[in-house]
Each structure stands twice: as C-alpha cells, then as structure tokens.
Amino acid sequence: MITLYGIYNSRASRTLWLIEELGLDFQHVPVIQKNRLESPDAPGARLNTGSAEFLKISPAGFIPTLQDGDLILHESLAINxxxxxxYGGPLAPVDLAEEAQMTMWSFYAATSIEPPALEITLQYRTGQQDTPVGRAIIAGAxxxxxxxxxxIEAHLAKAGHMVGNRFTVADINVAECLRYAQLHPGVFDPYPALKGWLAECQAxxxxxxxxxxxVAEAQSIML
Ligand SMILES: N[C@@H](CCC(=O)N[C@@H](CS)C(=O)NCC(=O)O)C(=O)O
Structure with a gap:
C-alpha cells in the first residue's frame, strides 16, 4: 500500500485530491510543517517536517512525500x-506527447503561478491583506x-482542459497552484474560461x- 506523508493543509492536498479521484487505498501520515508548531523540537511534539524520524524519509524536510514499496518520492508534481x-486511467497521459504537455503545464504553474499566488495566501493567512504593506504585496502578486x-485563459478558452480535452492530473496540478491566489476576491474575474474551468474542477x-x-483538519489543529 502507498503511504503519503503530509497534512491536508499543505501541498499534499494536490496528491490527496488525485488519490481520492483514483480511489486508491493508502496510509496517511499527517506530518505537519514545523513552522506551524510553537516547539517543533520539544520532546513529544507531533511529527513534523523537522522531526528526525521524518527527515530520514525526506532529507529536505518537505511534505508531501510518497512511499510506494522501496520507492520514495518527493515533490508534489512528480508524485502526482x-x-x-x-494508477491513473483517464487521468494519466495516453502517450509521450501528453506526458510532456502535462509536465510542461505543471512546471509552468509551479514556477510562474504558485510563487505569486502563495504571496497572496500568506497575506490572508496572517491577516495582513488590508494593511498598506499587505495590499501592496497583493497588488504586486x-x-x-x-x-x-x-x-492559461487563452489555452482553456480554446482547449477546455489543460491537456487532452479531458480532466487529467494536469488540471489538478494547475488548479491547486491557482488555489493559493483564490483567497483574493475577484482575482480570476478577468479570466472567464479559467474561472469556469476552476469551478468545474473544484466541484x-x-x-x-x-x-x-x-477545513476540518484546520479546525482540529487550530491552523
Ligand atoms: N516544491 C515542493 C514544495 C514542498 C513544500 O515546500 N512543502 C511545504 C508545505 S506546503 C513544507 O513541507 N514546508 C515545511 C518546512 O518548510 O519545514 C513540492 O511541490 O512538493
């Protein structure tokens, strides 16, 4: 059985979405980010990205990490x-060209969308969104x-999905990078094809x- 390390409130979310789509049996080890804990190194602290036990599996100290037999994989998009x-059936590439396109869009989202989108999330998560500094950071992002x-808008207006005219793992990867910008109201309003596609993916x-x-996890561990 595969094992996924990482709480829902992390980039593990994109892998948990894929696992749920595929109906895979898996063991979930909810490793939390160490910066979410007050004393991550304290004896008895919950398993976190700085725990010695986790660092043996993930030397970089990042979630998600996947274990499938002897194979250990890091990097959410590589895992997906x-x-x-x-296991993917229709969510998987059917040939090398589709695989390359899925990689291309996933890398594009991770490098061009995720960093500014995360800047937006951070302002909202820390309650800075309405401060002058927060507003300036959001405007820049x-x-x-x-x-x-x-x-992405031009591509979706033509193609409907990221790759292959159907829902695939590439849609999950791109949608999850976009989600980090979504806390900012109206951020996708100028992009109707993107907005409609994202709503469909998230439905x-x-x-x-x-x-x-x-949400339940965030409430239970008071994130
Ligand atoms: N590019 C990596 C980024 C992984 C990453 O930064 N994960 C964060 C949680 S979303 C993490 O593990 N942070 C732990 C830490 O910084 O200690 C991926 O997509 O998997």
Whole structure:
C-alpha cells in the first residue's frame, strides 16, 4: 500500500485530491510543517517536517512525500505524475506527447503561478491583506500573475482542459497552484474560461471531499 506523508493543509492536498479521484487505498501520515508548531523540537511534539524520524524519509524536510514499496518520492508534481502513470486511467497521459504537455503545464504553474499566488495566501493567512504593506504585496502578486493567467485563459478558452480535452492530473496540478491566489476576491474575474474551468474542477466530488477534510483538519489543529 502507498503511504503519503503530509497534512491536508499543505501541498499534499494536490496528491490527496488525485488519490481520492483514483480511489486508491493508502496510509496517511499527517506530518505537519514545523513552522506551524510553537516547539517543533520539544520532546513529544507531533511529527513534523523537522522531526528526525521524518527527515530520514525526506532529507529536505518537505511534505508531501510518497512511499510506494522501496520507492520514495518527493515533490508534489512528480508524485502526482507517478501516481497518474501508475494508477491513473483517464487521468494519466495516453502517450509521450501528453506526458510532456502535462509536465510542461505543471512546471509552468509551479514556477510562474504558485510563487505569486502563495504571496497572496500568506497575506490572508496572517491577516495582513488590508494593511498598506499587505495590499501592496497583493497588488504586486496580482501583477505578476497577469501574464501567466492570460496564458492559461487563452489555452482553456480554446482547449477546455489543460491537456487532452479531458480532466487529467494536469488540471489538478494547475488548479491547486491557482488555489493559493483564490483567497483574493475577484482575482480570476478577468479570466472567464479559467474561472469556469476552476469551478468545474473544484466541484468534482474528490476535490470537494479533500477541501472539507482540509477545513476540518484546520479546525482540529487550530491552523
Ligand atoms: N516544491 C515542493 C514544495 C514542498 C513544500 O515546500 N512543502 C511545504 C508545505 S506546503 C513544507 O513541507 N514546508 C515545511 C518546512 O518548510 O519545514 C513540492 O511541490 O512538493
């Protein structure tokens, strides 16, 4: 059975969504980010990304990490690519060209969308969104997002999905990078194709289930 390390409130979420889509049996080890704990090194602290036990599995100290037999994988998008190929059915690439396109869009989202989108999330999570500094950071991030969002918009307006005219792991990867910007009201309003596609992706039962678990987890560990 596969084991996934990482709480729902982390990039493990994108892998948990894929696992839910595929109906895979898995063991979940809810490792939390060490910076979410007051005393991550204290004896008896919950398993976190700085715990010696976790660092043996993930020397970089990052979640998610996947274990499948002897194989240990880090990097959420690589993990999703692997799971899609191994178990994915229609969510997986059908050939090398699709695999390359899925990798291309996933890397584009991770490098061009995720960093500014995370700046937005951080301002909201820390309650800074309405402060002058927070507003300036958000405005800067929205500016950085303009070109990549326009690229995704043009692609989706033509193609409907990221790859292969159907829902695939590439949609999950891109949607999850975009989600970090979503806390900012109206951020996707200028991009109707993107907005409609994202709403469809997030209305999928697997995504909704993971979103509910993310909220429940945040409440239970008071994130
Ligand atoms: N590029 C990596 C980033 C992984 C990452 O930064 N994970 C965060 C949680 S979302 C983490 O483990 N942080 C722990 C820490 O910084 O101690 C991926 O996509 O998996």
């Amino acid at each position: 690519g692997y799971l899609a190929r191994k 929205v500016d950085k997002l303009k070109r990549p969002l326009a690229v 999928r039962p697997a995504c909704a289930t993971v979103a509910e678990r993310r």
